[in-house]
Amino acid sequence: MIKLRLDPSSGVATYLQLVHQVKHALRLGVLMPGDRLPTIKEVVSDLAINPNTVAKAYRELEHEGLVVGRPGLGTFVQRSLGGGSTADHTRLCRDLARWVHDCREAGLDQGDMEALFASVLADSAQEGIA
Amino acid sequence: MTADRTVRMFGGSGELTAPEQSPTALEAIGLAKRYRGTWALRDCTMSVPAGRVIALVGPNGAGKSTFLHLVAGLITPTRGSVRVFGEPVGQRAEALARVAFLAQDKPLYDSFTVAEMLRFGHHLNPGWDDALARQRLAELDIPLNRKVGKLSGGQQAQVALTIAVAKQPDLLVMDEPLANLDPVARHDVMRSLMAAVAETQMTVVLSSHVVSDLTNACDWLVVLNRGQVQISGEVDELLATHRMLSGPAELADGVAARMPMISDSRSERQADLLARTGPGTPLLDPRWKASSVSLEELVLAYLRRPDTTSLPHPTLTISDR
Amino acid sequence: MLWLTWRQHRMQVLVTTALLAVLGAVLLISGLGAADFAAQSAPAADCVADTPECGAYRGEMNERIRLVGELLGWLPLLAPAMIGAFWGAPLLAREFEQGTHQLTWTQSVTRRRWLAAKIVGLGAAVTLGGLVLAGIVEPWLAAFDVPPYNVDRFDMSWFRLVGIMPAAWWLSAFVLGMAAGALFRRTLPAMAVTLAVCALAFFGLLRSPSSYAPPERAVQAEVIDELEPEGSLHVTSYWIDRSGVKYTSQEAELALAGPCGTDETTKKYAKCSFSHGYRRVAEFHRASRFWQFQWTEAGILLIPALALGGVAVRRTLRPRI
Numbered sequence: 001m002i003k004l005r006l007d008p009s010s011g012v013a014t015y016l017q018l019v020h021q022v023k024h025a026l027r028l029g030v031l032m033p034g035d036r037l038p039t040i041k042e043v044v045s046d047l048a049i050n051p052n053t054v055a056k057a058y059r060e061l062e063h064e065g066l067v068v069g070r071p072g073l074g075t076f077v078q079r080s081l082g083g084g085s086t087a088d089h090t091r092l093c094r095d096l097a098r099w100v101h102d103c104r105e106a107g108l109d110q111g112d113m114e115a116l117f118a119s120v121l122a123d124s125a126q127e128g129i130a
Numbered sequence: 131m132t133a134d135r136t137v138r139m140f141g142g143s144g145e146l147t148a149p150e151q152s153p154t155a156l157e158a159i160g161l162a163k164r165y166r167g168t169w170a171l172r173d174c175t176m177s178v179p180a181g182r183v184i185a186l187v188g189p190n191g192a193g194k195s196t197f198l199h200l201v202a203g204l205i206t207p208t209r210g211s212v213r214v215f216g217e218p219v220g221q222r223a224e225a226l227a228r229v230a231f232l233a234q235d236k237p238l239y240d241s242f243t244v245a246e247m248l249r250f251g252h253h254l255n256p257g258w259d260d261a262l263a264r265q266r267l268a269e270l271d272i273p274l275n276r277k278v279g280k281l282s283g284g285q286q287a288q289v290a291l292t293i294a295v296a297k298q299p300d301l302l303v304m305d306e307p308l309a310n311l312d313p314v315a316r317h318d319v320m321r322s323l324m325a326a327v328a329e330t331q332m333t334v335v336l337s338s339h340v341v342s343d344l345t346n347a348c349d350w351l352v353v354l355n356r357g358q359v360q361i362s363g364e365v366d367e368l369l370a371t372h373r374m375l376s377g378p379a380e381l382a383d384g385v386a387a388r389m390p391m392i393s394d395s396r397s398e399r400q401a402d403l404l405a406r407t408g409p410g411t412p413l414l415d416p417r418w419k420a421s422s423v424s425l426e427e428l429v430l431a432y433l434r435r436p437d438t439t440s441l442p443h444p445t446l447t448i449s450d451r
Numbered sequence: 452m453l454w455l456t457w458r459q460h461r462m463q464v465l466v467t468t469a470l471l472a473v474l475g476a477v478l479l480i481s482g483l484g485a486a487d488f489a490a491q492s493a494p495a496a497d498c499v500a501d502t503p504e505c506g507a508y509r510g511e512m513n514e515r516i517r518l519v520g521e522l523l524g525w526l527p528l529l530a531p532a533m534i535g536a537f538w539g540a541p542l543l544a545r546e547f548e549q550g551t552h553q554l555t556w557t558q559s560v561t562r563r564r565w566l567a568a569k570i571v572g573l574g575a576a577v578t579l580g581g582l583v584l585a586g587i588v589e590p591w592l593a594a595f596d597v598p599p600y601n602v603d604r605f606d607m608s609w610f611r612l613v614g615i616m617p618a619a620w621w622l623s624a625f626v627l628g629m630a631a632g633a634l635f636r637r638t639l640p641a642m643a644v645t646l647a648v649c650a651l652a653f654f655g656l657l658r659s660p661s662s663y664a665p666p667e668r669a670v671q672a673e674v675i676d677e678l679e680p681e682g683s684l685h686v687t688s689y690w691i692d693r694s695g696v697k698y699t700s701q702e703a704e705l706a707l708a709g710p711c712g713t714d715e716t717t718k719k720y721a722k723c724s725f726s727h728g729y730r731r732v733a734e735f736h737r738a739s740r741f742w743q744f745q746w747t748e749a750g751i752l753l754i755p756a757l758a759l760g761g762v763a764v765r766r767t768l769r770p771r772i
Contacts, residue, residue, distance in 0.1 A: 013366065226561065
């Protein structure tokens, strides 16, 4: 079972942080179909957050068809996330590592790289819409 | 009851009921209280749906304690009325059974043992859930045979909270529950409170003058200022309808004329306006940048402008999401 | 509720019970000793003539009763003061002081019921305690009441230790303390005021019973005349001459010094004074007025105490902070 965390300085709404974490775990394969998510009580007694927030996050995940609630039993992972095969992941990861290496060669620090990556990501999203 | 509770405790998704459909938990109409000629609370009107954790914030002396004492039935209003789940509060056994109150200093009988405090709760409350109380204290490692006066501040707060929760109220009212607690105890009390809310689905009203304590725990915000309600609304919605707008100072007046401004700080070139933009992103000159605000910023901005008494959202209706 | 009352006040109950038990033991030993002595040494003669045996017997009994009586003499002052200060004053004051009224008044029991349980429960205990005190003092006094020594309950040394007097004093002191606690809301000032008022009441009423009704007046009719029937409460005595002019005993003594000499204890002197037309006059209350006076004093104490208690209860029930 995964343990949810909060980043109070992120500025992202709490329920979205929870949604992102579950999705992240689904992408990384930490959560697999059939796994049970922590109950609302478990989450709130861990994080001291409002149960409605957790319920909202779980509803969102349920709405997206990622999890399903079984009354009396818990909330279970329905399907996994993440496009591409494992082989693709390995290849892309290698490419990215090479890119990072190149950046360092060119004298970019971590901040520069993150900014560059974010801007490329944003541009590509814009193209996608257009 | 026990079976039902077990389902709710371990059920997880069984809890996914939409709070929007809940009835009104707390309703105050024209509530006012005067002490020896000074109004501690003036014309306070609000309505809060059930199943919420309501943060009551405001500066010291804003009337928070007075309001909570009125809700708990400890004092009677000079004018107006309070209703809890549609029933007036007051000195009747059934009205008292519905509301639990945790006073500011979390008073307990110091000479009682923890077990005797539970017995106190058991004797004075027909709806008392002794198993729940014992289980909570066991989880918190609080020895039953210890004298209450010998417990740490955090443990005393937990015992007081346990008594309030085991009473099985529909509404739990807490006056500054986190005051005088160290950071660890604050977190622990909040965790166990949230667990209790998840278990029992009770409505909670808690006051604080520190907004950051409540950011993640509360989903409804009520701001009291100078004895009046300044904000009452769902936290997510408040955050969604307010934006910090940053842009060229020369265009600020135009923007300010279009929507309510909560705070307005301008330099020669730039203006930072905290505006109630309403749902969705406002259509503005591209030179303006709209960013979201934190709950703390929002509350501070309102408190600095006590004249902005307009409520950000009609209090009696609940938005669809 | 009864459990809570007991739990909160068991210390007072236990200490009072223990003190009564100790007193009971002391009085039992003393009383048995006196009864034993009286059975062995009471002179058969009726002691109209003062024989040495009679004198010795009276002296010994007097010595025995004085030994414990001096201790008991403090009780009519001390016992109510302690009851008021330790049973009454903390009853509400301590709740207000520690804020626990906010805990107790928000359980599912109405303030009225809570207060009723406390006042009725403890009031009954206090009254019972007072009756028990009278109940152990009376047989002890009876043990000494063996002719020719006689003890009477109307005597001011014993009047406030027998009948309903201890119960009335204790109960009014308890109610007074409770009221002081409700009005001051702090234990120490409430205790101090209770002690002060108890002392004032004690010294104020110390010699009052003789004025609870107009006394009877008896004038000496023959030389040897017992003016006051046995068991009476003596009010005053003086002399009158033939023309009815009043003399104090000193004035009469002075006036008779010429004709009758100065040794007042002799029969000759008595005859002489009688023949000169001087008559002794006594004012007194008959023993049959004992209960009337007990109830009069009980009323004097209880009526103001209960009125004050009523005010305090009303103030406590009316929801304020």
